[in-house]
Amino acid sequence: MRNTKPFKSNKTGTSSDSVTEIRLNKYLAECGVASRRGADDLIASGAVQINGKKVYELGARVDVKNDRVMVDGKPVRMETRKVYMLFNKPKGVMTTMEDPEGRPCIAEYFQRFEMRVFPVGRLDYDSEGLLLMTNDGDFAQRVTHPKHEVLKTYLVKVSGQPTEEQIRKLRMGVTIVGGRVAAREIEKLRGTNSDKYDWYKIVIGEGKNRQIRQMFEKIGFDVMKLQRIAIGKLKMGGLARGEWVLLGPEEIEKIFQRDTERLLGGSRALKRESGKHGGRKSLKAKARDESSRRKGQSSSHPSSRKPTRKTGASSGAGGKGKRTSTASTRR
Numbered sequence: 065m066r067n068t069k070p071f072k073s074n075k076t077g078t079s080s081d082s083v084t085e086i087r088l089n090k091y092l093a094e095c096g097v098a099s100r101r102g103a104d105d106l107i108a109s110g111a112v113q114i115n116g117k118k119v120y121e122l123g124a125r126v127d128v129k130n131d132r133v134m135v136d137g138k139p140v141r142m143e144t145r146k147v148y149m150l151f152n153k154p155k156g157v158m159t160t161m162e163d164p165e166g167r168p169c170i171a172e173y174f175q176r177f178e179m180r181v182f183p184v185g186r187l188d189y190d191s192e193g194l195l196l197m198t199n200d201g202d203f204a205q206r207v208t209h210p211k212h213e214v215l216k217t218y219l220v221k222v223s224g225q226p227t228e229e230q231i232r233k234l235r236m237g238v239t240i241v242g243g244r245v246a247a248r249e250i251e252k253l254r255g256t257n258s259d260k261y262d263w264y265k266i267v268i269g270e271g272k273n274r275q276i277r278q279m280f281e282k283i284g285f286d287v288m289k290l291q292r293i294a295i296g297k298l299k300m301g302g303l304a305r306g307e308w309v310l311l312g313p314e315e316i317e318k319i320f321q322r323d324t325e326r327l328l329g330g331s332r333a334l335k336r337e338s339g340k341h342g343g344r345k346s347l348k349a350k351a352r353d354e355s356s357r358r359k360g361q362s363s364s365h366p367s368s369r370k371p372t373r374k375t376g377a378s379s380g381a382g383g384k385g386k387r388t389s390t391a392s393t394r395r
Contacts, residue, residue: 088112088124091133093201095140096180098161099208100201111136140180147179148316149197151308152300159186159195170195173306184208188274193218193292194300196319197308207295207319213269214296215248215322220264221289222280230283234266240278245270247279261288297321 092103092112103112110118113134114126126133133140153159153170161171161182167189174181174197184196184204198204207214237246249267268275277287293300297318303309 084129085125085127088114088119088126088133089122090201091126091128091142092135092140093182093204094142094199095133096143096182096199097135097140098182099184099204101208102182103201106135113137143179143199145179146200146203147181147198148200148203148311149181149308150298150300150303150311150315151183151195151197152303152305153187153192153195154305155190155192158189159183170197173308185271186273187292188277191290191292192305193290194295194298195292196295203316208271210270212320214271214320215267215269216271216292217265217267217294218276219253219289219291219293220266220276220280220287222262222264222285223260223288224285225259225262226280226283226285230285231264233283234279238279238282240272240275240282242272242275243270245272245275245279295319 088107089100089103092098092106093100097103098106104122106112107119107122107124110120112119114124114131116132128142151170151173156168158167158169160169163169170183179199181197181199182204184198185208187193187195196204196207206212231250231252234247234250237244239245245268247266248269249265251265253263253265266276272278276290280287298311298315
């Protein structure tokens with residue numbers, strides 16, 4: 065029978081001890097068991113015990129000094145040393161540490177590593193490329209939470225050849241399972257020379273489940289191959305499939321950096337697309353347009369023109385008046 069009552073730890077003592085009590089999902093993430101979202105799944109499935117009792121409440125708290133926590137019957141403890149890794153996930157491997165169906169998992173590539181780590185985000189079974197691994201729950205939360213908008217770059221091979229109009233829809237946004245999403249940047253790669261498929265580079269910020277596959281399905285195309293090549297400014301480089309490397313502070317910082325020039329160019333392109341296809345103007349823009357139109361009508365009316373007086377400074381053969389260069393006003 066499930067324990068549906070809120071779990072209470074064995075903590076006894078003064079209120080000053082409360083600083084050692086944290087949420088169970090955060091504790092599991094700090095132990096390197098899973099991300100906070102993954103920890104919630106473990107708790108809901110009944111895989112977690114505190115002091116010998118199964119816990120199902122997602123908001124349960126644990127005393128890190130006094131409580132004994134076990135996952136799948138194995139004790140876990142908080143790691144003091146944090147590690148960050150870049151892993152080149154092969155196609156045909158699950159982004160999980162175990163699979164009930166017996167399919168290959170990324171855990172097989174980290175069996176000899178001395179610390180427990182978990183994946184940051186996911187790549188589906190048929191996708192490959194850059195995957196971050198860590199035992200730092202706060203880091204994983206920062207990378208995956210939508211509010212931080214960490215950008216991910218992919219190479220995509222699609223069946224057929226989308227038109228410019230269809231690609232424009234991906235830039236403007238489409239609705240998929242999970243909400244409305246849009247490509248921050250998308251460009252066709254040159255040199256493929258095939259009438260059966262096209263290659264694209266696409267940048268997204270949301271990272272929803274099977275997002276890119278769903279986006280291309282919305283415009284009528286299947287994704288034949290999908291490879292993540294960068295997160296932020298961190299690129300995979302020449303790392304072979306199935307290999308991983310530890311990241312230093314400078315490489316970790318690149319994850320949260322943006323290519324501002326590239327994004328600015330994408331923003332300008334999006335504005336041009338909106339203008340070409342009847343993008344909506346704001347009320348302020350409409351008011352400015354109307355004001356300019358009225359001024360133009362007023363200045364063109366004969367009665368509104370004022371007589372001009374020629375002065376020696378600006379007219380006549382001997383006039384030495386200075387004229388404003390039209391070129392300088394266009395700079």
